Amino acid sequence: xxxxxxxxxxxxxxxxxxxxxxxxxxxxxxxxxxxxxxxxxxxxxxxxxxxxxxxxxxxxxxxxxxxxxxxxxxxxxxxxxxxxxxxxxxxxxxxxxxxxxxxxxxxxxxxxxxxxxxxxxxxxxxxxxxxxxxxxxxxxxxxxxxxxxxxxxx
Amino acid sequence: xxxxxxxxxxxxxxxxxxxxxxxxxxxxxxxxxxxxxxxxxxxxxxxxxxxxxxxxxxxxxxxxxxxxxxxxxxxxxxxxxxxxxxxxxxxxxxxxxxxxxxxxxxxxxxxxxxxxxxxxxxxxxxxxxxxxxxxxxxxxxxxxxxxxxxxxxx
Amino acid sequence: xxxxxxxxxxxxxxxxxxxxxxxxxxxxxxxxxxxxxxxxxxxxxxxxxxxxxxxxxxxxxxxxxxxxxxxxxxxxxxxxxxxxxxxxxxxxxxxxxxxxxxxxxxxxxxxxxxxxxxxxxxxxxxxxxxxxxxxxxxxxxxxxxxxxxxxxxx
Numbered sequence: 001x002x003x004x005x006x007x008x009x010x011x012x013x014x015x016x017x018x019x020x021x022x023x024x025x026x027x028x029x030x031x032x033x034x035x036x037x038x039x040x041x042x043x044x045x046x047x048x049x050x051x052x053x054x055x056x057x058x059x060x061x062x063x064x065x066x067x068x069x070x071x072x073x074x075x076x077x078x079x080x081x082x083x084x085x086x087x088x089x090x091x092x093x094x095x096x097x098x099x100x101x102x103x104x105x106x107x108x109x110x111x112x113x114x115x116x117x118x119x120x121x122x123x124x125x126x127x128x129x130x131x132x133x134x135x136x137x138x139x140x141x142x143x144x145x146x147x148x149x150x151x152x153x154x
Numbered sequence: 155x156x157x158x159x160x161x162x163x164x165x166x167x168x169x170x171x172x173x174x175x176x177x178x179x180x181x182x183x184x185x186x187x188x189x190x191x192x193x194x195x196x197x198x199x200x201x202x203x204x205x206x207x208x209x210x211x212x213x214x215x216x217x218x219x220x221x222x223x224x225x226x227x228x229x230x231x232x233x234x235x236x237x238x239x240x241x242x243x244x245x246x247x248x249x250x251x252x253x254x255x256x257x258x259x260x261x262x263x264x265x266x267x268x269x270x271x272x273x274x275x276x277x278x279x280x281x282x283x284x285x286x287x288x289x290x291x292x293x294x295x296x297x298x299x300x301x302x303x304x305x306x307x308x
Numbered sequence: 309x310x311x312x313x314x315x316x317x318x319x320x321x322x323x324x325x326x327x328x329x330x331x332x333x334x335x336x337x338x339x340x341x342x343x344x345x346x347x348x349x350x351x352x353x354x355x356x357x358x359x360x361x362x363x364x365x366x367x368x369x370x371x372x373x374x375x376x377x378x379x380x381x382x383x384x385x386x387x388x389x390x391x392x393x394x395x396x397x398x399x400x401x402x403x404x405x406x407x408x409x410x411x412x413x414x415x416x417x418x419x420x421x422x423x424x425x426x427x428x429x430x431x432x433x434x435x436x437x438x439x440x441x442x443x444x445x446x447x448x449x450x451x452x453x454x455x456x457x458x459x460x461x462x
Contacts, residue, residue: 008333013325017167024241025162028255080298082257082274084240086392087332101336103390105415107259107274109298115274120390120415120423144388144417171321178395179316182409234452236411236428238394261413261428263452269428 008089011098016090019100019127022134023085031082033071039064042136043128049152050121050141056152082107085123097137098127104141120144162243165252170244173254173281176288177239185236187225193218196290197282203306204275204295210306236261239277251291252281258295274298316397319406324398327408327435330442331393339390341379347372350444351436357460358429358449364460390415393431405445406435412449428452 008016022041029038039060042048048063049056057066074081088102101124108118124140142148162170176195183192193214196202202217203210211220228235242256255278262272278294296302316324330349337346347368350356356371357364365374382389396410409432416426432448450456 008329013322014167016325016329017170021162021170021243024243024256027241028243080274082241082298084257086240086394087335087390089329089332089336102332103392107271107298109274111299111301113299115271115299117271117415117423117425120388120417144390144415145419145421145423147419168321171324175316175324175397178397178410181395182397234428236395236452238411240394261425261452263428265453265455267453269425269453271425 008091010092011090015098016088018134019088019090019098022127023088023102026136027083027085030067031080033067035064035067035071036060038067041134042139043130046136047138048136048141049139051143051146051149078111080109080111081118082109093126096128098125098134100125100127162245164246165244169252170242172288173242173244173252176281177242177256180290181237181239184221185234187221189218189221189225190214192221195288196293197284200290201292202290202295203293205297205300205303232265234263234265235272236263247280252279252288254279254281316399318400319398323406324396326442327396327398327406330435331396331410334444335391335393338375339388341375343372343375343379344368346375349442350447351438354444355446356444356449357447359451359454359457386419388417388419389426390417401434404436406433406442408433408435 026038026041028034029041039046042060042063045059046063047056047058048066053066057063084105084107085102086105088100091099093099101122104119104121104123105117106119106121107115109115121144122142124142125136126138127134128137129135140151180192180195183195193200196214196217199213200217201210201212202220207220211217238259238261239256240259242254245253247253255276258273258275258277259271260273260275261269263269275298276296278296279290280292281288282291283289294305334346334349337349347354350368350371353367354371355364355366356374361374365371392413392415393410394413396408399407401407409430412427412429412431413425414427414429415423417423429452430450432450433444434446435442436445437443448459
């Protein structure tokens, strides 16, 4: 099974709710194509690793570019995507960072056509506090419909 | 992009959790066809605006009637619907009301047939406190599979 | 309509968040096939009743066995399942136990094929506190695509 922390521990309810709220804003920014504001929810050298990516995306500039690219693709396809995080577990690492493991859904809706479940994923984030807010230092996403590949970053 | 508030700000964790709990009860009432109890979670003159509605529904009586109508339609179709809110952001407006922007899913299950994703929506609510509880003063729903139309109420 | 408590009452925000966190860990354990750890989130004589089960499953050993069986079936089918709880309402019973009513989704993803919405369910749990944590004393699941059958356990 996964090596990800399955326990939800040493985290206050306040911090747990803060993580829920962080992801809500994070996903609204992503789905609205707010590239820079979304990238700013990562650390300056934050990484994003996912099966569809040839290599990990590293740093806010590259993260923002990847979202602009994705938004343009969805625009061209006439589709709207919505990202949902749920079943969130949060554990504190020995270095004080937060290890989050949660489920992630992507829904896709073509204009005029039926909405569909696009992806079911597991998202493993390392969150750190910067400037009073939470930031994603590393993200590792696996897709349930694809074999899990070895982790390369984070 | 949307003009809706994307930031989740000036709201305590307690209030954020209260909004989560409000929507859970609100949706159970809706999906159980509890028309009057559901309508009572709106203000007396509360409004509901959605693409499928020719005009905004205004006031508890009309809101309850609309739900009875929908429940009868689902009963006739032999379908059960479930409404989910998630990725909830809450901001305080200058007038003290709460501006909520969240995602809303509708799942449909015909008896004996496969369940399906029915709708993917964005819900923008204005919530106010009345009699100790939260109430919906206005709701504006957009469907991801339909063009966004100009807002008429709220 | 359901006789389940629809109100979310007499429960602190802290306890509500604890229930959210409990279900997140509970579902990660279930979906990872962690049979014993998942069964340990029930009371020793905990019961699980669902339409697909000929009779209620009772006790941790039987609960763990049922999950191992399900995990083997999914493995053979090359599918991954993810369970989501949402729209959670929590009420305190006269005996001090917690009566939870929430929605439950199951997503299924065959390796190499499209993910799909597998089930839409309503889950009614009675939760009690044991050894500092919450435990499921009884679970009653109904599927939206099947007629509701009379309750046999719990």
